[in-house]
Amino acid sequence: MITSKETEERNTKMMRGVILPGNSTVEFRELPIPQPGKGQVLVKIKASSICGSDIRAIYREHLGTGDEKYRNVIAGHEPCGIIVSVGECCKRFRIGDRVIIYHISGCGLCWDCQQGYMISCHSPDTRAAYGWQRDGGHAPYLLAEENTCIALPNNLTYDDGALIACGFGTVWEALTRVNVNGKDRVLVTGLGPVGLAACMLARALGAQSIFGLDISAERKALAKELKVVDAIVETIDQTLILTDQQGCEVTIDCSGSPQGRHFALEATRQWGRCVFVGEGNNVQFDVSPLLIHKQITLYGSWVTSLGHMTELTERLSRWNLHPEMIVTHRFLLDEAEKAYKIAAEGHCGKVVIVFNDDE
Template structure:
């Protein structure tokens, strides 16, 4: 089979790999859709010869990219419970694998495993930008018939990440939320928060992305390159600030603005990977009773819940995708995605 491998300095190769065979407790998926995520760009842009795995174990040999996998079960190894997987079943992948037995793993949060080096598919273990993918059966999340494979790919990271953050903040129809960054995760958050009844203020420096945010339900849009976003948010909230803010950009400037745009007793959440922020604790947080939290993707339970929410609210998650690609077009696909002014891309197999 063939798979996309990031080689560094904005370069990639489509390499040949042996077709996978499932071992004990594993399944092989025939890939149908594999989404492109903003966090891919950290691996795509890394210098040649340097691994950037956020503290994860370094893989041996080239690693297939793609951590938004969605496909059909093609083969099942020994020891797999029929309730976990059946040949022909439509599935998403919760793209982490820990020890499977600690409290975090058993409650669906394998990425928080404290007992072993966590595998992250598409990062330090083979991902979904390939014809086939081999994963433990316990990472599978059923894909309902009402959802397309492309929707399943989005839920498997970007859209699921947005959903997990909104749930973590206990968002409601009483809230105004300012969402910093309208890339795939931010745009998903705009769509989901609107469906949850909240008033959304969307921020991005790309006019194209702000236009899409309006199409996805944003009540107001702000371009931080044209106006002070903190003052603009206060102007839109009777001088009080937003009830909630969500930063999806990883920009240090956006992160501190997200904190300062809060009203008293407000909550700010970070989901963007990497980067830093410098907080002046007294004026930024303490004297406004601000809460600052982080949300790292979602559990496998949350992933399934996100899928049900999308079906029940009849949301068009497929509309997130502006570009569909074949594996042979991977170089062109990531050059376009690297510009960060388009929508979401997906590889269809």
């Protein structure tokens, strides 16, 4: 239990957080530990993982513009921790509650927000992503809106929660949107952390078989080691041989590359479903033979909703399935520059920044 003395001491302290200047480096900034206002909670961060979107759009260079521009705030939009202070008018969470933080805070009033899809909120005045437009999880404490918090069950770890906060939530949305089930053979192009998550969850949903594609030898080896794929494929011909010359009922591109997207479309069987999850880049293809004549349904899927992330968390708890199994590197906050460098190389599983109790 947090005492009033501990709260008073925290109010006078500073904390150190990670800033991303956009030139493939990390900087640290000293800031006062924030205090929760109305409807807000202060979360002591226990785990904060690094997302591929952070690497692509902030770490290497600042690609966002307008309302989605990085605002030189503390980085990290995949935070998980424990509540240590609660502001006025909070309705559910209390001090000592373990929480995952859905990484977008929206206006709460538009249609998308009311459906739980704060990621799609278009309010320029109130929409703000943790780690992009408001301070994120790469610091010992994070000020969060209570309505972006999701309870973390006791049998899931803080690392599990951090991975649910973005990557696992994102592929859960995609998999449920295309209704992956026991009748499906699934191909995942791109076996980075998001692709590995897609394989894990497709298996949990009962997919008949799962195939993976990647250009990184290390990531292909990791997928085999974790036993999240039944086979690694290199060519369309190999994929067809493994699927009785039909292709896969479901294909998921997590690579964000033109080649990975094209491969996914080629490997989708007639009347199948293909979903693009990986961000950035583009793709060119001959529409008639590859999409129209094959009667393929092509989906775009962006993050998930609060409701679906809550559903995923409950399922993972019930299945006793731990996202942290794809974590290959853990670093303390002071090692953040090394953590980002390894994540940016694109040959590992998930990279997580973890925190000691004395931070």
